[in-house]
Amino acid sequence: MSETATPERPGLADLxxxxxxxxxEAVQAVLADPAEPDIAHALPELPRSDRVRLMRLMxxxxxxxxxxYLDTGLQTELLEDLSDEEKTRLIGELSYDDAAAxxxxxxxxxxxxxxxxxPEADQQVLKAxxxxxxxxxxxxxxxxxxxxxxxxxxxxxxxxVREQAHVGETLNTLFITGEGGRLLGWISLQDLLLxxxxxxxxxxxxxxxxxxxxxxxxxxxARLIGRYDLQALPVVDxxxxxxxxxxxxxxxxVVQKEDTEDFHKMGSVGVLNLSVKDATAGMLxxxxxxxxxxxVAVNIVSGAAIAFxxxxxxxxxxxxxxxxxxxASGGNAGAQASTLMVRALATGDVQARDWFRLWGKELLVAxxxxxxxxxxxxLIGLWLGGTEVAIAIAISMVLVVITGSMFxxxxxxxxxxxxxxxxxxxxxxxxxxxxxxxxxxYFAVATLVLQMAGM
Amino acid sequence: MSETATPERPGLADLxxxxxxxxxEAVQAVLADPAEPDIAHALPELPRSDRVRLMRLMxxxxxxxxxxYLDTGLQTELLEDLSDEEKTRLIGELSYDDAAAxxxxxxxxxxxxxxxxxPEADQQVLKAxxxxxxxxxxxxxxxxxxxxxxxxxxxxxxxxVREQAHVGETLNTLFITGEGGRLLGWISLQDLLLxxxxxxxxxxxxxxxxxxxxxxxxxxxARLIGRYDLQALPVVDxxxxxxxxxxxxxxxxVVQKEDTEDFHKMGSVGVLNLSVKDATAGMLxxxxxxxxxxxVAVNIVSGAAIAFxxxxxxxxxxxxxxxxxxxASGGNAGAQASTLMVRALATGDVQARDWFRLWGKELLVAxxxxxxxxxxxxLIGLWLGGTEVAIAIAISMVLVVITGSMFxxxxxxxxxxxxxxxxxxxxxxxxxxxxxxxxxxYFAVATLVLQMAGM
Numbered sequence: 090m091s092e093t094a095t096p097e098r099p100g101l102a103d104l105x106x107x108x109x110x111x112x113x114e115a116v117q118a119v120l121a122d123p124a125e126p127d128i129a130h131a132l133p134e135l136p137r138s139d140r141v142r143l144m145r146l147m148x149x150x151x152x153x154x155x156x157x158y159l160d161t162g163l164q165t166e167l168l169e170d171l172s173d174e175e176k177t178r179l180i181g182e183l184s185y186d187d188a189a190a191x192x193x194x195x196x197x198x199x200x201x202x203x204x205x206x207x208p209e210a211d212q213q214v215l216k217a218x219x220x221x222x223x224x225x226x227x228x229x230x231x232x233x234x235x236x237x238x239x240x241x242x243x244x245x246x247x248x249x250v251r252e253q254a255h256v257g258e259t260l261n262t263l264f265i266t267g268e269g270g271r272l273l274g275w276i277s278l279q280d281l282l283l284x285x286x287x288x289x290x291x292x293x294x295x296x297x298x299x300x301x302x303x304x305x306x307x308x309x310x311a312r313l314i315g316r317y318d319l320q321a322l323p324v325v326d327x328x329x330x331x332x333x334x335x336x337x338x339x340x341x342x343v344v345q346k347e348d349t350e351d352f353h354k355m356g357s358v359g360v361l362n363l364s365v366k367d368a369t370a371g372m373l374x375x376x377x378x379x380x381x382x383x384x385v386a387v388n389i390v391s392g393a394a395i396a397f398x399x400x401x402x403x404x405x406x407x408x409x410x411x412x413x414x415x416x417a418s419g420g421n422a423g424a425q426a427s428t429l430m431v432r433a434l435a436t437g438d439v440q441a442r443d444w445f446r447l448w449g450k451e452l453l454v455a456x457x458x459x460x461x462x463x464x465x466x467x468l469i470g471l472w473l474g475g476t477e478v479a480i481a482i483a484i485s486m487v488l489v490v491i492t493g494s495m496f497x498x499x500x501x502x503x504x505x506x507x508x509x510x511x512x513x514x515x516x517x518x519x520x521x522x523x524x525x526x527x528x529x530x531y532f533a534v535a536t537l538v539l540q541m542a543g544m
Numbered sequence: 545m546s547e548t549a550t551p552e553r554p555g556l557a558d559l560x561x562x563x564x565x566x567x568x569e570a571v572q573a574v575l576a577d578p579a580e581p582d583i584a585h586a587l588p589e590l591p592r593s594d595r596v597r598l599m600r601l602m603x604x605x606x607x608x609x610x611x612x613y614l615d616t617g618l619q620t621e622l623l624e625d626l627s628d629e630e631k632t633r634l635i636g637e638l639s640y641d642d643a644a645a646x647x648x649x650x651x652x653x654x655x656x657x658x659x660x661x662x663p664e665a666d667q668q669v670l671k672a673x674x675x676x677x678x679x680x681x682x683x684x685x686x687x688x689x690x691x692x693x694x695x696x697x698x699x700x701x702x703x704x705v706r707e708q709a710h711v712g713e714t715l716n717t718l719f720i721t722g723e724g725g726r727l728l729g730w731i732s733l734q735d736l737l738l739x740x741x742x743x744x745x746x747x748x749x750x751x752x753x754x755x756x757x758x759x760x761x762x763x764x765x766a767r768l769i770g771r772y773d774l775q776a777l778p779v780v781d782x783x784x785x786x787x788x789x790x791x792x793x794x795x796x797x798v799v800q801k802e803d804t805e806d807f808h809k810m811g812s813v814g815v816l817n818l819s820v821k822d823a824t825a826g827m828l829x830x831x832x833x834x835x836x837x838x839x840v841a842v843n844i845v846s847g848a849a850i851a852f853x854x855x856x857x858x859x860x861x862x863x864x865x866x867x868x869x870x871x872a873s874g875g876n877a878g879a880q881a882s883t884l885m886v887r888a889l890a891t892g893d894v895q896a897r898d899w900f901r902l903w904g905k906e907l908l909v910a911x912x913x914x915x916x917x918x919x920x921x922x923l924i925g926l927w928l929g930g931t932e933v934a935i936a937i938a939i940s941m942v943l944v945v946i947t948g949s950m951f952x953x954x955x956x957x958x959x960x961x962x963x964x965x966x967x968x969x970x971x972x973x974x975x976x977x978x979x980x981x982x983x984x985x986y987f988a989v990a991t992l993v994l995q996m997a998g999m
Contacts, residue, residue, distance in 0.1 A: 251738075260737075314793075315796050344799060349887055365888040385920060389869060392865040402864070421835070428812075458836060
């Protein structure tokens with residue numbers, strides 16, 4: 090990344106010094122250059138009073154852009170420190186989707202009082218956006234787009250684009266709407282620029298529409314944009330009216346957030362809507378303790394299973410030596426299988442209805458993995474425990490790995506079937522449940538084999 | 545998602561029937577409507593000869609677009625079945641970045657023979673792109689962009705945009721270049737359209753540049769585009785010349801691929817460059833067996849540790865009952881900690897230098913988790929095993945949870961420090977290593993407490 094600031098010119102790092110000197114002009118000069126996310130990144134390091142001062146030293150449009158990149162905590166704090174007029178301007182300068190996202194996150198009292206200060210027209214738009222369900226396409230979209238009529242000539246359309254350029258979030262893709270705002274199709278700005286000015290828009294636009302309903306999930310919006318490489322996805326309401334657009338940069342954030350959620354769930358961590366760096370120890374504790382307690386409960390059963398086979402253990406203590414190896418392999422194979430399925434379900438690579446086809450393949454893979462590991466422990470068993478022990482652990486290894494893989498593979502599908510998040514089939518959960526089954530199988534097989542051998 | 549096909553009109557699902565009837569006109573009609581990714585999705589279900597036929601029935605531009613969405617296996621197969629002329633046209637119609645990506649994936653023999661068939665100019669561009677390191681920004685960029693001169697008037701610039709519209713991958717962001725193609729700044733098409741036609745571009749363009757070097761990692765490109773909400777990121781070479789641009793839809797794919805890789809690694813699965821659905825059982829076996837064998841090796845140590853404490857076990861068999869609970873909790877807490885850190889390092893939320901600050905917080909969290917779980921097992925211990933056992937398992941629970949958390953937290957940072965992928969600190973690896981430490985601690989504490997109690 091190249092920085093434009095030359096060494097002799099003060100940069101963001103010099104802000105504390107310049108603020109202490111009350112050199113407002115120099116501060117303004119420093120704030121003129123960097124990208125807004127960089128300013129937003131520097132703000133939390135400054136004392137609260139300086140933060141307000143900085144916001145006031147920036148031109149309104151820039152201050153709004155910086156504000157949109159701040160964490161909710163800081164946003165709330167700034168609202169408490171700014172005058173009503175300043176607040177209204179701050180929110181008024183934002184695009185509707187950013188404003189809605191911020192109002193949604195703020196404490197209710199702030200949202201209501203802010204809302205009242207805004208112009209009536211803005212209030213209506215924002216209330217309409219906030220009325221859509223959380224995580225819906227309607228909540229993510231911006232109602233700011235450039236729509237063209239099919240009856241216009243290309244020249245008229247281009248004039249309209251020029252007039253409305255300040256409104257649209259993207260101009261690469263333009264949407265064609267008919268009577269009552271009904272979505273008819275789309276045309277790229279490139280095609281429009283290349284078409285003969287006197288021809289009609291109707292002759293050029295594409296009718297093969299990919300669109301999403303306002304009530305659908307935002308993850309589906311991300312999937313469509315990814316799959317069809319769209320610059321903008323049109324969002325329509327029940328009667329087919331174009332209600333807004335979702336641009337590719339909006340879904341980048343969604344994809345990253347959803348992936349982080351899935352990632353955390355796979356590690357048995359609750360959903361954390363905050364950077365690990367910013368989360369307090371208390372928050373992290375609460376996100377983690379729940380699963381740990383649940384897993385302790387599962388492991389009590391493991392303990393009980395081991396206790397049940399006490400006599401077998403007392404007879405052949407060598408069995409305990411091989412226990413971790415066999416049991417852990419089942420859990421690990423299960424964790425692998427669930428990881429593959431959870432991710433494939435999340436990316437849409439695999440659908441719920443594919444489970445049977447994948448089940449057969451997983452069985453084959455699990456069998457091969459089990460036999461390989463079974464052979465390995467058979468050799469170790471021969472060396473350290475004798476023929477009977479070797480046979481017992483090899484057989485139980487095959488069974489445990491197959492059981493673990495099957496459970497890890499099927500659980501995400503079962504969860505998806507009941508509209509639960511497949512990522513709940515976390516590695517630690519799969520491992521713990523498979524442990525129980527593994528212990529029972531291990532000792533059952535071992536007892537049987539050793540009995541048959543007359544031991 | 546709304547489909548434009550009405551029920552009475554045949555769709556992609558009717559292709560096999562229409563192909564069997566050799567009704568080429570109907571096939572062409574069906575192929576005219578759907579989005580290219582949908583056609584690409586339908587292709588693998590058809591017999592090989594029909595696939596070639598379909599490619600030939602589509603207009604060249606559309607056939608190329610569909611081709612770009614196919615899996616490498618199918619792409620290679622089609623190249624074998626098409627004539628030289630058809631091949632050249634297929635690749636020639638693609639944008640340079642798509643063509644480079646395809647040539648890169650194909651078997652070398654195919655790449656070389658294809659390359660020779662292309663026009664000299666295309667060959668040069670593609671060879672230059674393919675010369676950049678894998679996973680570099682240079683490999684991801686497209687050299688097709690619209691560059692403006694600062695000396696032009698806005699009118700001249702707009703005329704140039706109109707003329708070059710067919711070249712640029714995005715027109716939302718236009719780049720300003722000076723002598724020798726040196727990157728000077730950028731302007732949005734919106735701003736250009738809104739500026740007075742006779743003024744100079746130099747008066748309007750932005751000098752606050754975010755750019756990336758051709759040799760840098762593509763993940764950094766994704767991070768910059770995400771952080772600064774860019775539509776297009778300029779890529780410059782060593783002397784500051786604009787070499788290409790990376791658009792936001794290009795990095796969407798990168799983000800998804802890298803997230804999938806990290807996801808799989810966290811579940812101890814090797815990197816799979818293919819959908820789970822398309823991977824053969826053999827591939828899946830190879831991606832999984834390696835880690836399972838390594839983990840078996842780690843668990844041999846666990847077994848040895850248990851065997852070492854044989855006499856303690858024989859004295860108080862109740863200890864074995866509590867073993868899974870205590871040991872698994874350490875592993876699970878470790879898996880949680882490593883999951884949080886691996887993801888935070890991957891998204892750039894946390895940098896390697898933050899480790900010390902986070903270490904203190906993790907210690908606090910781990911202590912709280914350990915005490916909570918310690919209290920829980922203390923109660924269970926009192927109920928099922930008596931005072932001494934309760935004290936022994938409570939103390940070891942606290943120690944094991946702290947050890948597990950610390951190990952899970954620190955390992956990703958150590959891996960990052962040595963330029964290894966933090967995601968190698970997978971949940972199963974952390975669990976298995978922590979198990980060994982847990983078993984030793986558990987029995988050591990238990991032996992000590994029981995000795996002190998004179999048992």
